[in-house]
Amino acid sequence: MRLYLVTSNEHKYQEAKKILEDLDILFLKAPIGKFEIQADSLRTVAWSAALHAYKILREAVVVDDSGLFIEALKGFPGVYSNYVFRTLGIEGILKLMRNVEDRRACFKTALAAIVPPLDVVLEGEVCGTITSEPLGKGGFGFDPIFVPEGERRTFAQMSVDEKNKYSHRARAFRLFARWLKENFKL
Amino acid sequence: MRLYLVTSNEHKYQEAKKILEDLDILFLKAPIGKFEIQADSLRTVAWSAALHAYKILREAVVVDDSGLFIEALKGFPGVYSNYVFRTLGIEGILKLMRNVEDRRACFKTALAAIVPPLDVVLEGEVCGTITSEPLGKGGFGFDPIFVPEGERRTFAQMSVDEKNKYSHRARAFRLFARWLKENFKL
Numbered sequence: 162m163r164l165y166l167v168t169s170n171e172h173k174y175q176e177a178k179k180i181l182e183d184l185d186i187l188f189l190k191a192p193i194g195k196f197e198i199q200a201d202s203l204r205t206v207a208w209s210a211a212l213h214a215y216k217i218l219r220e221a222v223v224v225d226d227s228g229l230f231i232e233a234l235k236g237f238p239g240v241y242s243n244y245v246f247r248t249l250g251i252e253g254i255l256k257l258m259r260n261v262e263d264r265r266a267c268f269k270t271a272l273a274a275i276v277p278p279l280d281v282v283l284e285g286e287v288c289g290t291i292t293s294e295p296l297g298k299g300g301f302g303f304d305p306i307f308v309p310e311g312e313r314r315t316f317a318q319m320s321v322d323e324k325n326k327y328s329h330r331a332r333a334f335r336l337f338a339r340w341l342k343e344n345f346k347l
Numbered sequence: 348m349r350l351y352l353v354t355s356n357e358h359k360y361q362e363a364k365k366i367l368e369d370l371d372i373l374f375l376k377a378p379i380g381k382f383e384i385q386a387d388s389l390r391t392v393a394w395s396a397a398l399h400a401y402k403i404l405r406e407a408v409v410v411d412d413s414g415l416f417i418e419a420l421k422g423f424p425g426v427y428s429n430y431v432f433r434t435l436g437i438e439g440i441l442k443l444m445r446n447v448e449d450r451r452a453c454f455k456t457a458l459a460a461i462v463p464p465l466d467v468v469l470e471g472e473v474c475g476t477i478t479s480e481p482l483g484k485g486g487f488g489f490d491p492i493f494v495p496e497g498e499r500r501t502f503a504q505m506s507v508d509e510k511n512k513y514s515h516r517a518r519a520f521r522l523f524a525r526w527l528k529e530n531f532k533l
Contacts, residue, residue, distance in 0.1 A: 197385035199392075201430070206385070237434035241427050244387070248423035249443065257435065257442055 162345065164276065165191035167214045167224040172301065176325065177223075180334040184347040193217055195224060203228060203240055203271035204282050211273035211280075223274040223337065227330055229303045231291060232265040233258070246302050251295050254306065264290040268307065272333040274340075281340055285333030300324060348531065350462065351377035353400045353410040358487065362511065363409075366520040370533040379403055381410060389414060389426055389457035390468050397459035397466075409460040409523065413516055415489045417477060418451040419444070432488050437481050440492065450476040454493065458519040460526075467526055471519030486510060 164186050166174055174190050181188050196213040200206050207226040214222040228242040234257060238245035245253070258264065267288040274281050287309050295305035297317030304316035309327040316324050325331040341347050350372050352360055360376050367374050382399040386392050393412040400408040414428040420443060424431035431439070444450065453474040460467050473495050481491035483503030490502035495513040502510050511517040527533050 199383035199385050199427075199430070234439070235434045237431070237439070239430075239434070241385070241430060244385070244425075244427060245423070248421040248425070253420070253423070253443055256445070257439055259442070 162221060162276075162347070163187045163189060164221045164223060165189050165214065165218055167191040167193065167195045167210060167222060169194065173225070173330070176321075176331065177225075177334050180331060181338050181341075184338060184341055186341070186347060191218060191222065197226070199240075201240060203269055204273070204284070206240055207271040207273035208282055211275050215275040221274070221276040223272060223276075225270050225272045225330060225333060227268065227270040229307065230267050230269055231258070233261045233263040242302065251303060251306055254291070254303065255293065255295075258291055258293075264292075266291050266307065268303075268329040270329040270333040272337055274337060276341070276345070279344055281337070283333050283336045283340065285329040285331070285336065287327045287329045287332070348407060348462075348533070349373045349375060350407045350409060351375050351400065351404055353377040353379065353381045353396060353408055355380065359411070359516070362507075362517065363411075363520050366517060367524050367527075370524060370527055372527070372533060377404060377408065383412070385426075387426060389455055390459070390470070392426055393457040393459035394468055397461050401461040407460070407462040409458060409462075411456050411458045411516060411519060413454065413456040415493065416453050416455060417444070419447045419449040428488065437489060437492055440477070440489065441479065441481075444477055444479075450478075452477050452493065454489075454515040456515040456519040458523055460523060462527070462531070465530055467523070469519050469522045469526065471515040471517070471522065473513045473515045473518070 178188050195210050198209045203226045207224050210224040211222055228239045230236045230239050267286050270285040272283045289307055289309040292306045296315045297305050300317040308315050352363055364374050381396050384395045389412045393410050396410040397408055414425045416422045416425050453472055456471040458469045475493055475495040478492045482501045483491050486503040494501050
């Protein structure tokens with residue numbers, strides 16, 4: 162079976178590839194861009210991106226959409242995390258969180274896949290807290306200000322393998338691997 | 348000619364209707380929702396919403412997409428102004444702008460229309476400054492913190508007619524009215 166991941170992020174592709182490596186599939190990066198709609202739910206964004214990709218490729222596709230949801234900011238930056246990272250950046254988030262006591266936040270991923278004749282939407286989540294200053298140089302995006310529950314270090318202070326123990330995206334892809342195994346006997 | 352405006356905002360519809368009232372067209376609110384993609388440009392968002400609506404309705408359609416672009420925040424909240432208004436709100440924007448000297452910002456609208464056999468994308472813009480506190484009770488969205496150039500009052504302190512003298516959206520719709528007149532002899 163050929164399965165296409167729709168992403169322009171090589172890092173995401175390698176991470177997912179590692180999680181799916183035990184399965185008997187040819188896992189490829191799709192030759193098309195991810196089509197993103199504006200919606201308040203990651204599931205909706207991921208699902209329409211999967212539909213769009215499947216309509217063009219007519220082969221098994223998987224897409225993920227992720228975001229950081231900060232409790233005290235009513236879920237902001239949420240589905241628009243990439244855009245907010247590029248405009249306000251980490252500094253902007255820390256400014257919004259200045260003097261805010263409730264530091265709870267969750268990283269979430271929705272993964273949508275069309276693997277004929279089946280479809281699936283799965284979620285991965287990791288909750289934790291927002292720091293008051295950036296720490297660490299690893300990871301990407303808002304990793305330097307996020308500490309997962311049960312840890313004292315930010316995602317940016319961890320190795321890739323350590324981060325993957327907790328990561329929302331890795332969790333969603335592990336669920337997906339299990340789903341593929343169960344439904345397609347791979 | 349029948350022309351459909353794709354919006355769920357009755358206020359926007361009435362405003363546009365007033366601007367187009369001299370033309371010999373039947374101006375209606377489209378019976379479908381606005382389909383919004385994630386893109387960094389209002390033009391792209393408006394244009395794909397127009398394509399989507401035209402594909403369904405097969406009649407002349409017009410859609411606008413608007414946002415507030417703050418210079419010191421690299422254009423944030425921009426195309427995602429609605430979402431940011433619902434999450435961070437006016438208070439969040441003022442917090443981000445605390446101690447920021449450069450208060451320049453522009454409200455922008457992109458209007459996309461498909462009026463067979465022609466297409467058009469037009470823009471309207473009004474620049475001004477962000478206040479340090481909300482003023483006035485009129486308008487909607489970020490109106491209470493925006494003062495257009497040449498004024499001392501915020502959009503929320505003006506009557507609808509006064510606001511329409513400056514408004515980005517009204518400017519785009521006036522250009523559109525002229526375009527319709529010139530191209531369709533209405």
